[in-house]
Amino acid sequence: MKSIALTVVLILGCLLVYVAQEFPGFGDPGAPANVHVSPFYIENAMRDTAVPNMVTAILADYRGFDTLFETSVIFTAGLACFFLLRVIRRRAPESRLYRHIPTDLTIRIEKGGRLPASSAEFQRIDSVWVPYDLIIHMTGRLIVPFIQLFALYVIAHGHYSPGGGFQGGVILGAAVILFALCNNLRMTVRRFSERTNALLCSLGVIIYAGTGVMCMLLGSNFLDYGALAGLLGVDRIMARSHGIMMVEIGVAIAVNAVMVWIYYNLSSVGRQDEGL
Amino acid sequence: MDALLSFVIAKYNYWVVVLLIMIGLYAMIAKNNLVKKIIGMNIFQTAIILFYISIGAKKGATIPITFGEHGPPVAAADFINPLPHVLMLTAIVVSVATLGVALALALKVFRQYGTLEEDDIHSQIRKE
Numbered sequence: 001m002k003s004i005a006l007t008v009v010l011i012l013g014c015l016l017v018y019v020a021q022e023f024p025g026f027g028d029p030g031a032p033a034n035v036h037v038s039p040f041y042i043e044n045a046m047r048d049t050a051v052p053n054m055v056t057a058i059l060a061d062y063r064g065f066d067t068l069f070e071t072s073v074i075f076t077a078g079l080a081c082f083f084l085l086r087v088i089r090r091r092a093p094e095s096r097l098y099r100h101i102p103t104d105l106t107i108r109i110e111k112g113g114r115l116p117a118s119s120a121e122f123q124r125i126d127s128v129w130v131p132y133d134l135i136i137h138m139t140g141r142l143i144v145p146f147i148q149l150f151a152l153y154v155i156a157h158g159h160y161s162p163g164g165g166f167q168g169g170v171i172l173g174a175a176v177i178l179f180a181l182c183n184n185l186r187m188t189v190r191r192f193s194e195r196t197n198a199l200l201c202s203l204g205v206i207i208y209a210g211t212g213v214m215c216m217l218l219g220s221n222f223l224d225y226g227a228l229a230g231l232l233g234v235d236r237i238m239a240r241s242h243g244i245m246m247v248e249i250g251v252a253i254a255v256n257a258v259m260v261w262i263y264y265n266l267s268s269v270g271r272q273d274e275g276l
Numbered sequence: 277m278d279a280l281l282s283f284v285i286a287k288y289n290y291w292v293v294v295l296l297i298m299i300g301l302y303a304m305i306a307k308n309n310l311v312k313k314i315i316g317m318n319i320f321q322t323a324i325i326l327f328y329i330s331i332g333a334k335k336g337a338t339i340p341i342t343f344g345e346h347g348p349p350v351a352a353a354d355f356i357n358p359l360p361h362v363l364m365l366t367a368i369v370v371s372v373a374t375l376g377v378a379l380a381l382a383l384k385v386f387r388q389y390g391t392l393e394e395d396d397i398h399s400q401i402r403k404e
Contacts, residue, residue: 039352077373
């Protein structure tokens with residue numbers, strides 16, 4: 001098996017090296033990829049959309065359909081993870097571990113024993129016992145708001161600097177995942193519940209598609225943001241800029257929710273009570 | 277010899293891509309563990325992303341962000357090709373999402389068979 005695989009891979013490698021001889025050199029301005037449609041984008045992006053960052057202008061405006069369906073792919077992936085893994089049936093665990101906060105003692109409650117779900121003195125911990133670490137706990141608590149702030153900056157400045165909905169959404173999702181890693185999954189699910197998550201997932205895609213439908217209702221093509229000019233009270237070019245902003249916000253919400261949702265389901269094998 | 281060397285240097289981005297594709301494909305075919313196969317798939321995707329990004333590069337050009345309304349006029353030769361960046365921006369996030377689905381499937385398989393080794397799973401299926 002190994003030798004067959006090695007032969008196949010080596011044949012493929014030789015083929016690719018052979019083909020690469022015909023390819024343009026690295027950084028060649030006259031390469032086919034750089035001469036057909038991309039000069040049009042580079043020269044017209046600013047004039048058409050008033051967005052200095054061409055990547056954002058192409059992503060949400062010239063190639064809006066592509067991005068819409070990429071967002072749908074991410075949404076579908078989140079749903080797929082949910083349907084593959086989620087175990088809805090609630091079954092009480094055999095035993096639970098609680099930490100007594102003032103004394104740092106761990107107590108085990110067997111089946112049938114009872115403790116209030118949220119007590120100021122006791123904190124439920126995962127059954128794979130991990131010692132409480134103050135440093136990790138506090139660092140996470142301190143750093144998460146700044147990560148979220150940075151994510152909002154990345155989303156809002158997608159027009160003027162490298163950034164945008166996808167990047168900002170991933171950073172927002174990473175902040176929530178970091179919170180879950182520093183504390184525990186139950187605490188995170190309490191703050192950012194699965195219901196919110198599912199709603200945000202679909203809300204993001206709806207914002208994107210809804211912006212497109214609004215353009216249609218105002219008498220233009222799907223995702224032709226120039227049609228929003230009358231609604232927003234600006235000229236057609238600025239309307240395209242604002243339309244890109246709306247779409248980016250939708251993308252960010254969807255990506256953020258999907259990242260967190262996938263993490264919830266993967267880390268707890270769909271039970272969402274105990275995880276990493 | 278010099279001609280060969282300059283040829284190798286002029287197209288070094290493709291050699292890196294070819295190497296990564298070979299590593300990824302080998303892992304996908306030959307590895308026995310499903311998670312290692314998934315990692316191989318991810319390496320393969322990374323190679324494709326690197327390929328796209330590297331063909332968008334231009335010598336003497338800067339990042340594809342103009343100076344705004346008051347800057348000098350925009351010439352296509354001064355900015356690298358933004359199109360591969362757009363395509364790969366979405367591809368990276370989609371690859372993370374598909375990685376999540378792949379890991380979810382691997383978890384399902386583990387729950388069913390208690391192992392992620394492919395030959396163990398095959399022998400269990402044959403026994404049934």
